[in-house]
Amino acid sequence: MLERAWTLKQNLIEFVLDAEGELAVALEAFAAARSTGERYDIAQQNQVIDSFTVEGKVGDKTPIDIFVESQPDLTEGDRSLLESWRHRSFIGLFEITRISPDSFDVTNWLTAKHYAVQPNSANFQQEMSRFKLGEILRARIAPLTDDWWILSGSPIPMGNLGKPKLAVAIGNFKQNYKNHLYSDAPELLEQAWESVEKYHEDFIEFFGSDEVTLSGYHLNKRLAEFQEVMTKKRLADLGVDGTKSLADMVEDAGVDREEVKAAAIAASGADAKAVEVLLDSNASSKMVVPKAELPDRFKKAEQVTALSHPRWGQTFLSTYAQFTTMLATEDFSTVPGYEKLVRNYLEDPAIMPGFGGG
Numbered sequence: 206m207l208e209r210a211w212t213l214k215q216n217l218i219e220f221v222l223d224a225e226g227e228l229a230v231a232l233e234a235f236a237a238a239r240s241t242g243e244r245y246d247i248a249q250q251n252q253v254i255d256s257f258t259v260e261g262k263v264g265d266k267t268p269i270d271i272f273v274e275s276q277p278d279l280t281e282g283d284r285s286l287l288e289s290w291r292h293r294s295f296i297g298l299f300e301i302t303r304i305s306p307d308s309f310d311v312t313n314w315l316t317a318k319h320y321a322v323q324p325n326s327a328n329f330q331q332e333m334s335r336f337k338l339g340e341i342l343r344a345r346i347a348p349l350t351d352d353w354w355i356l357s358g359s360p361i362p363m364g365n366l367g368k369p370k371l372a373v374a375i376g377n378f379k380q381n382y383k384n385h386l387y388s389d390a391p392e393l394l395e396q397a398w399e400s401v402e403k404y405h406e407d408f409i410e411f412f413g414s415d416e417v418t419l420s421g422y423h424l425n426k427r428l429a430e431f432q433e434v435m436t437k438k439r440l441a442d443l444g445v446d447g448t449k450s451l452a453d454m455v456e457d458a459g460v461d462r463e464e465v466k467a468a469a470i471a472a473s474g475a476d477a478k479a480v481e482v483l484l485d486s487n488a489s490s491k492m493v494v495p496k497a498e499l500p501d502r503f504k505k506a507e508q509v510t511a512l513s514h515p516r517w518g519q520t521f522l523s524t525y526a527q528f529t530t531m532l533a534t535e536d537f538s539t540v541p542g543y544e545k546l547v548r549n550y551l552e553d554p555a556i557m558p559g560f561g562g563g
Contacts, residue, residue: 295388
């Protein structure tokens with residue numbers, strides 16, 4: 206089955222690359238839309254082509270649909286396998302957690318789900334021999350059976366990343382592969398939306414509005430107060446005392462260790478490993494959490510507007526009052542610097558559509 210899966214994959218890729226007409230135009234447009242302006246290496250090019258077979262559209266059909274229609278000799282098993290790739294293959298940031306002679310295990314860094322992967326060609330087998338435990342791969346995997354997965358295309362090894370570089374890699378992934386953040390964990394996506402909505406409600410309860418404008422100094426202080434209130438509230442919902450050490454919380458509250466750990470992380474933003482250290486320590490001091498702070502560029506600003514949205518979350522803008530005043534002007538083209546300000550709101554990826562961005 207592994208050999209047949211590889212043959213199917215190769216036939217599908219060749220079908221797409223040899224295509225003309227609408228399919229070829231769609232591939233070109235798909236690749237252009239994913240261009241970052243940097244020169245792609247062969248592995249990146251292959252990932253884009255592989256992604257197109259699943260995500261690309263020609264009218265209301267995917268390339269896999271068109272391939273299946275053009276291949277009347279495909280077996281029912283072939284069609285079932287291709288259909289599973291169309292619905293379940295996804296790109297992720299994977300950490301290699303186990304290596305054996307003919308397979309390896311990976312964990313999706315963003316959802317903590319585990320996968321057993323078989324290399325589906327001699328080339329991948331050779332490539333796998335260079336993998337190391339703890340190495341991070343950006344790769345698309347596709348189902349082979351209920352228990353086994355295959356590399357859908359060439360993985361892009363990123364090395365054993367330290368915490369700063371891993372944070373950058375995760376940030377880049379979230380920006381470039383938004384549709385794949387929770388591909389294998391729709392329940393986490395639902396929880397994420399619920400969390401954003403709940404935070405929005407808490408924001409309004411604390412600040413009295415979904416929009417608040419203060420000096421950078423004063424907004425920074427209010428955010429710290431808001432975080433403290435929310436931390437106490439989240440822990441109180443579990444019936445635990447935030448003035449105690451985490452180890453004492455587990456012992457006194459009669460709740461599961463993992464439950465307390467999850468609550469501490471969710472409520473405070475504390476690093477998971479730091480929380481583990483506190484749980485394992487005998488420290489009697491109360492839990493200390495990272496202080497909520499404005500980005501440095503806003504701390505000394507005369508005005509900073511904090512905006513909250515039930516879907517888009519929160520954002521901070523130092524020009525929002527200026528922007529809304531300009532929009533209210535009868536002829537805003539007379540406002541000095543209006544072009545630069547409007548362009549910033551249209552093009553800055555940090556200003557999401559829900560907050561007036563383009």
